[in-house]
Amino acid sequence: MREVELVIVGGGPAGLSAALEASQAGTEVVLIDEYSTLGGQFYKQVPDSFRLKNPNAEGEQYVEGVGLIERVKNSKIEFLPNTLVWSVFPDRTLGLYREGRTEEVRARKLILAPGAQEVPVPFPGWTLPGVMMGGAAQSLLVRQRILPGRRVVMAGVGPLQLKVASQLLEAGAAVLEILEASNHPPVSMENALRSMGHWGKMREGMRYWMTIKKARIPFRHSHVPVRALGKEQLEAVVVAQVDAEWRVVPGTERTLEADTLCLSYGFLPSLQLTRNFGCRLEFKPQAGGWVTWHDADQQTSVEGVYVAGEVGGIGGADVAIEEGLIAALAAIRALGKAGTNGNAKKEREARKRLAHASKFAEVAGSMMHLKPGLLDLITEDTIICRCESVSAGRIMDAIGAENDFTLRGVKIQTRAGMGPCQGRMCGFVISRLIARKQGVPLDSILMDTPRFPVKPIPLKALVDYAENK
């Protein structure tokens, strides 16, 4: 089996930052990503076979991504694209699936930077084609150069949807309304940023805000979509005003004819890899709920396994970049490869920048905190587990005995969480439904057992793996 000094999983801001730092220090680095291009969901890039006439026109974030990816291409970092980590084994060994085959790689040190997924928020009709995550619309626009729809309603919480809305506007879509669930007007975010000296973030936010204002798009705080209507695909969205706890105010429902509804309710750390390794988790409500615990050097409870970025708590790209750098410095020190005096200073500065970026993440996190009224949108018939088409009614029936606080019980009775997404879409919601029905805090709900494959791979590949063992 191949052994590598440092393996990094995830080519987003955290993974790129870690890989560049470690490679620069002379460490052998293998960087793995499920996508064909580097950059992750933050630095979404066009496919390699596309060419941008003027990359600078794509904005600072895109250009920053191009710069980092160019540095990786000009380094000794070995990038494995289109590669899925389908299983983890003892001694920091990863089972990889790529080009239709399985292989294994053992890492002397391992940095996991798998990022996050968007928060799934169910309501009647949310499975209709045309209802999609904000990130999906953004990927179609930025990566694929496809306009995801013509008449779009935006909904969610926090500043990200302002960005997606302005990108859609610039691409020629009609954005009908922007619904912000919380009662914070965007100006409160701006004030918070100003008070903390986050000028760059503030300028960026203002730019999106101006685009939206100029196009006269209604921005409605304290509003959510309550139902999506349509036969084979989205035809209309019913929206309503909500109170401070996000409960629908009776009599405020309106119907908007739309072909696309984008949902941006925040992010959840992708915990499948760290959970499969048995890394300890901790509960941080403002950082996405369950997150991977790590020490100040980004090392998890499993020796030699480090994390960087969202997997250790939702904090955004600025946090991820510094955590990647700190994890890389710690990993190369543990490999016995450190030794330049410059590293101590570099680390001190990274920690300072991390502290600053974390302050912003805290404010953003508190503003994006989901309120309980959102669960009231769910009706008996609303699909919760999209893979197995399990309704809320069946799930509520399955939440059984008083002392059963586990997702496992629901899973066994209803199949919710047994489909190909392995609970990534429904687990978040079901744990909230259990907590509500049983009257217990969310952190007392036990997740189901992490199992391989981390994501489905063809049975043939699994058989080949077993035969070659």
Place this chain on the structure above:
Amino acid sequence: MESRNQLPIRLDSNVERGRPVQIAVDGEPIEAYEGESLAAAILASGRRVFRHTHPEGQPRGIFCGMGVCYECLVTVAGRERVRACIVPVEDGMRVTTMIE
């Protein structure tokens, strides 16, 4: 076929796509471009429904767009259950939108 429409479109500003390739979606020849995801090519052909659930027959399409939700599964000749949002098109691919 009632779901067919011209909703999603390819944008041309500031980008030159890869070389044109041809795929077949449910038997119909579709123009696509090297590097594009299957999902992008299917959407650009005017289709938004990627599969129907069994036995309920509910339509499903792109949802997370990042390889997590498994809603955009399609069948590509020789490969079952392919995530259209992640897998790039290849010249001559035969794609079937799925009824489970």
